[in-house]
Amino acid sequence: MTQRSEHASRVLDLARAEADRFGHRYLGPEHLVLGVLRDGSSGAARVLHAHGVTLVAARAALGRLAERGLVAGPRPSDAELLGSLGIDLDALRQRTEQAFGAKAVGWAVREATRARRRGLGRVPRTPLRDPPLLIPQVLYHAGEQARTLGAGEVGPELLLLGVVTDIRTPWPRCMNNRWRRQLHASLGLPKGYRGAAGPLLATLGVDLDRLGEAVDAELGGVQR
Amino acid sequence: MGETASSEVTQVAAATSSQDPEVGLAAVAALRGLVEVLEALQVENARAKGWSWRQIAARLGVTKQAVHHKYAGRRFGFRRQQR
Numbered sequence: 001m002t003q004r005s006e007h008a009s010r011v012l013d014l015a016r017a018e019a020d021r022f023g024h025r026y027l028g029p030e031h032l033v034l035g036v037l038r039d040g041s042s043g044a045a046r047v048l049h050a051h052g053v054t055l056v057a058a059r060a061a062l063g064r065l066a067e068r069g070l071v072a073g074p075r076p077s078d079a080e081l082l083g084s085l086g087i088d089l090d091a092l093r094q095r096t097e098q099a100f101g102a103k104a105v106g107w108a109v110r111e112a113t114r115a116r117r118r119g120l121g122r123v124p125r126t127p128l129r130d131p132p133l134l135i136p137q138v139l140y141h142a143g144e145q146a147r148t149l150g151a152g153e154v155g156p157e158l159l160l161l162g163v164v165t166d167i168r169t170p171w172p173r174c175m176n177n178r179w180r181r182q183l184h185a186s187l188g189l190p191k192g193y194r195g196a197a198g199p200l201l202a203t204l205g206v207d208l209d210r211l212g213e214a215v216d217a218e219l220g221g222v223q224r
Numbered sequence: 225m226g227e228t229a230s231s232e233v234t235q236v237a238a239a240t241s242s243q244d245p246e247v248g249l250a251a252v253a254a255l256r257g258l259v260e261v262l263e264a265l266q267v268e269n270a271r272a273k274g275w276s277w278r279q280i281a282a283r284l285g286v287t288k289q290a291v292h293h294k295y296a297g298r299r300f301g302f303r304r305q306q307r
Contacts, residue, residue, distance in 0.1 A: 075250065084247060085255065
């Protein structure tokens with residue numbers, strides 16, 4: 001996969017912060033749009049602004065989507081949940097990593113959460129891992145576009161283009177499996193969740209075709 | 225602004241005791257996620273120290289077949305690569 005630029009990583013961090021703000025325990029394409037807007041310094045943000053999308057409006061729109069049940073409602077974080085049982089998650093994480101090493105803990109996390117044919121005693125996610133990224137298709141499309149354009153790394157513009165492409169492309173059937181359904185259910189996502197960036201941009205009155213073209217034009221500018 | 229929403233969530237978690245199924249059940253699910261990882265860590269550690277499946281199973285309170293079925297196979301690739 002093509003590497004992410006520093007700017008794109010910053011946008012992803014901001015998107016995580018936005019997800020946190022809504023009490024969402026995952027990162028979806030809808031948060032990516034908010035992250036781009038909150039960063040505000042990329043060509044992608046300029047394009048969104050030109051289409052009349054502001055951070056405030058987008059936040060309000062996502063709030064309405066949550067009320068309509070298209071995305072998850074606010075949920076307490078794992079640290080808070082475990083805190084209510086009297087478990088200090090940070091202390092526990094530190095102690096386990098000290099005792100076994102970060103590499104072994106990482107291995108155990110993968111082992112406990114990986115998809116298995118029989119699903120024997122396994123969990124869709126664990127508090128010892130960051131909230132899951134539900135943007136595999138966005139990253140895939142962004143990487144493909146980067147390859148087409150001959151770009152060395154994926155920037156915020158390509159991420160936004162990935163979001164737009166993701167909205168227009170149906171998810172492959174392999175994405176609809178039991179493990180993923182379990183994961184979505186454990187995050188409080190509605191059945192058949194495929195990212196809510198489409199409804200979000202539709203609520204904001206954005207024409208996807210024109211947005212895609214504008215991002216393409218912006219990318220042409222960046223390339224030259 | 226980011227702090228307001230997350231502190232609201234904290235208050236929700238703090239104000240409602242585990243009497244509330246919403247919080248109580250989610251807390252149990254989080255705990256289960258924790259337990260699975262810790263179990264994998266401990267079993268892997270015990271195997272690396274030369275414990276038999278029977279010994280591990282006795283401590284976990286399950287049959288040796290159960291723990292073998294769950295943890296044997298290609299999973300211990302992590303340690304093998306290290307050696």
